[in-house]
Amino acid sequence: MGEEEPVNRFSLTFPSLAPNVSFARSTVAAFASQLDQFTLEDIEDIRIAVSEVVSNVVIHAYPKGAGPVRVEASLYHDRVEVVVADNGCGIADVEKAKEPAFTTLPGERMGLGLTFVQAYMDRVEITSRPGEGTRVFMVKRPGSGVSKGQLPEG
Amino acid sequence: MGEEEPVNRFSLTFPSLAPNVSFARSTVAAFASQLDQFTLEDIEDIRIAVSEVVSNVVIHAYPKGAGPVRVEASLYHDRVEVVVADNGCGIADVEKAKEPAFTTLPGERMGLGLTFVQAYMDRVEITSRPGEGTRVFMVKRPGSGVSKGQLPEG
Amino acid sequence: MNLSLETIEDVLLVRMRGELDLETAAKFRVLVEEALDHRPGLKHLILDVSGLSFIDSSGLGAILGRYRQFAERGGRVFVVGVQPGVGRLLELSGLFRVVEVAATAEEALARVQGEVGSVDG
Amino acid sequence: MNLSLETIEDVLLVRMRGELDLETAAKFRVLVEEALDHRPGLKHLILDVSGLSFIDSSGLGAILGRYRQFAERGGRVFVVGVQPGVGRLLELSGLFRVVEVAATAEEALARVQGEVGSVDG
Ligand SMILES: Nc1ncnc2c1ncn2[C@@H]1O[C@H](COP(=O)(O)OP(=O)(O)O)[C@@H](O)[C@H]1O
Ligand SMILES: Nc1ncnc2c1ncn2[C@@H]1O[C@H](COP(=O)(O)OP(=O)(O)O)[C@@H](O)[C@H]1O
Numbered sequence: 301m302g303e304e305e306p307v308n309r310f311s312l313t314f315p316s317l318a319p320n321v322s323f324a325r326s327t328v329a330a331f332a333s334q335l336d337q338f339t340l341e342d343i344e345d346i347r348i349a350v351s352e353v354v355s356n357v358v359i360h361a362y363p364k365g366a367g368p369v370r371v372e373a374s375l376y377h378d379r380v381e382v383v384v385a386d387n388g389c390g391i392a393d394v395e396k397a398k399e400p401a402f403t404t405l406p407g408e409r410m411g412l413g414l415t416f417v418q419a420y421m422d423r424v425e426i427t428s429r430p431g432e433g434t435r436v437f438m439v440k441r442p443g444s445g446v447s448k449g450q451l452p453e454g
Numbered sequence: 455m456g457e458e459e460p461v462n463r464f465s466l467t468f469p470s471l472a473p474n475v476s477f478a479r480s481t482v483a484a485f486a487s488q489l490d491q492f493t494l495e496d497i498e499d500i501r502i503a504v505s506e507v508v509s510n511v512v513i514h515a516y517p518k519g520a521g522p523v524r525v526e527a528s529l530y531h532d533r534v535e536v537v538v539a540d541n542g543c544g545i546a547d548v549e550k551a552k553e554p555a556f557t558t559l560p561g562e563r564m565g566l567g568l569t570f571v572q573a574y575m576d577r578v579e580i581t582s583r584p585g586e587g588t589r590v591f592m593v594k595r596p597g598s599g600v601s602k603g604q605l606p607e608g
Numbered sequence: 609m610n611l612s613l614e615t616i617e618d619v620l621l622v623r624m625r626g627e628l629d630l631e632t633a634a635k636f637r638v639l640v641e642e643a644l645d646h647r648p649g650l651k652h653l654i655l656d657v658s659g660l661s662f663i664d665s666s667g668l669g670a671i672l673g674r675y676r677q678f679a680e681r682g683g684r685v686f687v688v689g690v691q692p693g694v695g696r697l698l699e700l701s702g703l704f705r706v707v708e709v710a711a712t713a714e715e716a717l718a719r720v721q722g723e724v725g726s727v728d729g
Numbered sequence: 730m731n732l733s734l735e736t737i738e739d740v741l742l743v744r745m746r747g748e749l750d751l752e753t754a755a756k757f758r759v760l761v762e763e764a765l766d767h768r769p770g771l772k773h774l775i776l777d778v779s780g781l782s783f784i785d786s787s788g789l790g791a792i793l794g795r796y797r798q799f800a801e802r803g804g805r806v807f808v809v810g811v812q813p814g815v816g817r818l819l820e821l822s823g824l825f826r827v828v829e830v831a832a833t834a835e836e837a838l839a840r841v842q843g844e845v846g847s848v849d850g
Binding site for chain 2: 748750752754755758785790791794814818821822
Binding site: 318319321322344347348351352355358359407408409410412413415416419 | 627629630631633634637662664665666668669670672673693697700701
């Protein structure tokens with residue numbers, strides 16, 4: 301992405317509490333809507349992806365109680381980039397975590413969160429260190445509702 | 455307010471750009487809505503107050519171009535507290551700035567922003583140092599739509 | 609999220625309005641569990657999702673959880689009034705392959721009650 | 730914010746939908762100024778605010794600015810379709826004391842055109 305400056309950005313932190321899942325997705329959606337080219341379906345895709353990733357922090361990252369969630373977004377002329385990061389327990393095997401139906405918390409978790417994120421965003425990068433935390437970087441471009449092919453950048 | 459812990463909180467930063475006025479008020483409104491006791495009118499009051507205070511940062515605080523805006527909110531069982539702060543030029547005379555129709559930028563500014571904030575929030579504290587920045591602290595309690603009398607705390 | 613529960617003989621009809629996510633899925637689970645505690649004879653579940661404006665994998669998990677609960681009792685589970693946004697997630701998650709789908713709560717109810725009739729007749 | 734402009738003889742009718750704040754007030758000002766440039770004969774302004782869901786002091790300032798512009802040309806300015814939320818701010822700001830208020834654009838138009846008739850007749 302080089303030295304390109306975003307046209308707008310925000311940085312948000314809040315505790316990993318269940319009501320903040322809805323707060324986070326509506327905040328990112330309101331921000332991304334500043335890019336007129338996003339369709340309602342694009343915004344809906346972003347809402348789902350943010351909901352999944354922030355839910356993961358609430359459920360998985362801090363087994364001993366709430367901890368901080370950081371959400372950052374940068375708006376460019378042709379895309380929004382969103383980062384959701386925590387300082388929690390981390391993911392032992394990121395490749396496994398990305399597989400459909402993989403979950404370390406069976407019961408009512410379906411293991412589809414990261415699958416949806418990959419389906420609805422154009423690019424997803426997960427970096428995690430056990431004991432240090434997890435960072436999910438996601439990119440959404442306007443009108444990309446269906447495809448999710450390789451992007452020419454990066 | 456002593457050592458009472460908020461039930462929820464967030465901290466948000468973004469550049470002082472006009473589209474972020476709407477972003478800020480919708481973010482604070484979405485967050486405050488977590489307190490069920492707030493009526494739709496209370497939330498509308500909060501939206502107006504945040505809109506005014508963030509607009510002030512966009513218009514007045516950084517005459518040389520955009521600078522950072524920090525919005526923090528804490529939710530308690532009986533109120534929301536909102537802080538909007540900047541590192542901009544500051545206000546020379548805060549008491550004067552609070553007067554209805556006082557504005558340093560005539561033209562289309564009506565000088566009513568801080569008047570509305572005082573009318574719609576239950577408590578407002580403005581601290582400012584010329585050359586260092588401005589901090590507006592506001593409290594809204596449920597069902598306080600009309601009155602704006604002294605609060606028993608503080 | 610607004611949840612309204614109604615019992616029609618051995619059928620629990622739940623109408624959902626709003627957003628079904630991690631937070632509201634917990635409320636949904638608790639309310640259904642309370643209904644089962646109070647009326648142990650309940651056998652079938654109809655979920656009217658026509659008023660649902662958002663769902664994510666936590667919401668889908670809660671529906672799957674209720675499906676398992678009612679399937680265990682030998683009941684049937686219907687999802688009715690599916691709008692496109694919610695539909696694509698039911699599809700992607702495979703939930704459409706386990707639950708039954710009907711256009712309206714009335715249609716689902718007729719199908720449940722018709723089954724009882726034909727078994728009896 | 731969605732703005733639609735219509736000219737009826739010497740009247741400019743602006744219909745506003747959405748939120749009138751710092752950002753959208755600038756768009757409103759520019760569009761009205763363009764209309765005045767293209768049709769210098771415009772004299773009166775009718776603002777239909779029935780679709781306005783939010784206004785703050787920046788939005789009120791933009792209305793006051795347009796009021797001054799049209800008053801300078803000897804025209805009249807109407808605000809029509811005022812909803813309660815927008816109304817209390819028009820009240821508190823004193824704008825209700827300078828602009829004229831009508832229930833609908835049709836009523837405002839009849840009042841403007843009636844005035845012309847009575848002056849002529
Ligand atoms: N922020 C996180 N912190 C720790 N573990 C995580 C985090 N996000 C995801 N995981 C791990 O990745 C697994 C798969 O995540 P996901 O596909 O969203 O499914 P689910 O949340 O339903 O388990 C989780 O079960 C969890 O072990
Ligand atoms: N964040 C700020 N930084 C610098 N000056 C400010 C700030 N907020 C308010 N002011 C000053 O206070 C005055 C009054 O503010 P306000 O009542 O909102 O009216 P208006 O914004 O219409 O001028 C402004 O004209 C400006 O001089």
